[in-house]
Amino acid sequence: PCSRRVGSVTTTFPRSTPSALGIDARGVSAFLDALESTPDVEPHSIVLLRHGQLAAQGWWAPYAPERVHLLYSLSKSFTAAGVGIAVREGLVDLDATVLSYFPELDADVTDDRSRRIRVRHLLAMASGHREETLDRARAADPHDLVRGFLLTPPDEEPGTVFAYNQPCTYTLAAIVRRVTGGSLVDWLRPRLLDPLGIDDLAWKRDETGAELGFSGCHAPTSAVAALGQLYLQRGVWDGQRILDEDWVDAATSAQVANPDEANPDWSQGYGFQFWMARHGFRGDGAYGQFCVVLPEQDVVLALTGQSLDMQAVLDAAWAHLLPAIAPVDDAAADDAARDTTADDGLEARLAALGLPPVAGSAPTDDAAGSCDATGVVDGVRLAADADGWRVTLDVDGGILSAPVGVGEWRVEGPLAASAAVDADGAVQLDVRFVETPHLLHVRLDVAAGTATSVWATQPLHDGPLTLRRPAD
Template sequence: MTTTFPRTAPSTLGIDARGIAAFLDALESTPDVEPHGLVLLRHGQVAAEGWWRPYDRDRVHLLYSLSKSFTAAAVGIAVREGRIDLDATALSYFPELDADVTDERSRRIRVRHLLAMASGHREETIARAEALDPSNTVRGFLLLPPDEEPGTVFAYNQPCTYTLGAIVRRVSGVSLVEYLRPRLLDPLGIDDLAWRRDASGAEFGYSGCYATTESVAKLGQLYLQRGVWEGERILDEDWVAAATSTQVENPAEANPDWRQGYGFQFWMARHGFRGDGAYGQFCVVLPEQDVVLAITGQSLDMQAVLDAAWQHLLPAVDAADADGAGDDGLEARLASLGLPPVRGGRLPDLAAAGPFTGPELDGLVFTHDVDRWRATIDVDGGTLSVPVGEGEWAVDGALAASGAVDPDGTVLVDVRFVDTPHLLHLRVDPGTATVSASWATEPLHDGPLTLRRPAD
């Protein structure tokens, strides 16, 4: 089942289009901010939506830690079904580990502590947990004695969410996606959602979820509607209230929108609450304004994205001087969004100059396909093949590329992994037949060959 939001002019929804345009200006001009997709809802209707080519509406995007909010929804549904008790200990769901886990604090970690990133550990434990038990992350995590009493200290800690996912799988007997499909995804009309799995076959839970920008907006709208979707209750209202209010204080966080408190896999913010993920994945919910903002992107400065929202979008809602004068211009702009391709001169005969070698790649070969170049990249024991657009992005499956010649004769090729935030820069020297490669943003748990939507 597919459900989509009605689309309405911003002014009809009480939003000044000039504020949305100013927000777009800020996203496109702020250093270390690169938007890929945006959906802005008010009163459950689309006020603005757009995707920066080569990204598009129907393509999923790696959400990184925004995945946590989908995992939390699975827990909330399992609580509603009576499968999970928030006050039960994590260990109680893994009785086979009872003899191994002897630390009293570890034994007192409850489900609600995992949800609130309040296991009692003072810092991230994922590397230590996986080192303690490479085949069972839950066991490795529970073998790490908390530094403080569970529930008393905040630390962003991936094994908390991994363990939540493992509990859902344990009580349901199916994967997270299988559990969510009839209970959340189908009711919301989320047709395409996939999740990266670890070597044991378990979804990461804390990361690795791939979904469209609109799907992110739907999750936000569900929470804005206090857990009800088209008359059907999916999450209990008291669950939503707890998930979206401070369960543990976190005043030591560096950025202002990250130190407003933490709920159940949601951050509190200076305005409303949100789920977010590395490199600019956002699900921002503003209950007072009845607004949801979903953003996907490749942004290193995530605070700058929220600053721009507070500076430009928030005042545009119910602005005293709002009118419909800017609606048409905004609609045209949203339809024409795009990330700039590589600029420069026409590509030379790269087939004659190659093959190219370099320290980061096993090899690079260019061939000419009818009217454009194609790059074949050997990396990590596998091969990537992508057409290279000149003055545009050429898209093939989960890859897009653009290339040009720099004034110094260097060939520049940018390869975008368009199911993810990531961009690979290639610098090719035709004179020496060498190539160097660098990431604009470093992938956190994938290599070039797996930077795409995983198979179901």
């Protein structure tokens, strides 16, 4: 694939149409129908690639292609790529002990199993712990998460059991920083991001200035698709090898069994910061951030969203999208998928995607006012200005302000807002943090002097003032 800049967005893939790539556009439309109608599923973006070309893409307004989106645990797959590049350059040995990269901790870490954890065990979430260690590791050392993790003894021999474990990935990022002498993003920029045409990626850092590694990466949907395409192409991009082929093989195959996971697409085994699935493999993050790679179909599907039911998203892909993809070597089926009328309809639909604004009647002058609030924010003020309405939120000792759309979303910076008056005369106000999955519901009743605020989905490591792209 080639990279080219279009306006402020780097487009990494040559454009095509679904039918030209052996995809029935009606199946893509059915997939969109499912995403938009399934309870606890809210899509924000989709990028669909086949044969390294763009079959379909769309963003549900107020989300937009040039914006980054918080990826939550899909960040792990970017961290792992940094490790893979360091392995290729001879800086990291998968079979070296983790402790060997932190010799200053040698005297502190006395548990034999902790001392036997290897880099490959971190990658496979197979450190020997039976469950998440983040809270215990932080308690063991509030200032050094790597030390706290290594001071938390594994329950079993490393490599023998799976447990989704944030400090494993944090430690991987710390190893990359240790062997390269810089930040994880600094390491990735010339070696991964620039070659793949990813011109905007930022990472939340902890109080020590270190990238979280396991979460906190903000990137556009096109970056997610590009990472998937790199793995689909077995580590080669534009003729340049970025990841070794044996790394790709290991990362995208089961390194440890995880049959006890509840959902079917989470119990097929785990690779190197990738989940194996009923079809292909994927990276994913909380609330519906997905990088799905289907090698048999030569397809990459990148999605962002605010979805509590992530299994439903994959169920919809398997039910509607997968059957619409003609086999790679089946020319007859490929020809049968060539429905240009459906292509045109899908393209028009993708161009007009949007999340519904708040429904109800338009606010009138008596809706303006301010109140103390309960819930997420401390106070709400709604006022008319020359351009319409504006909301101001007092929260966490700071101020958030955004224009408010009526019957639409209005966007300013990292916020989008929409409002309407409900049957009781109160203003229902939705504020979206459009560089993240999250939505805040606010209800303001000036006549009663009350206001409430509640998250649609709970942010995992940020408050309202930091739900945005981190500063570089």
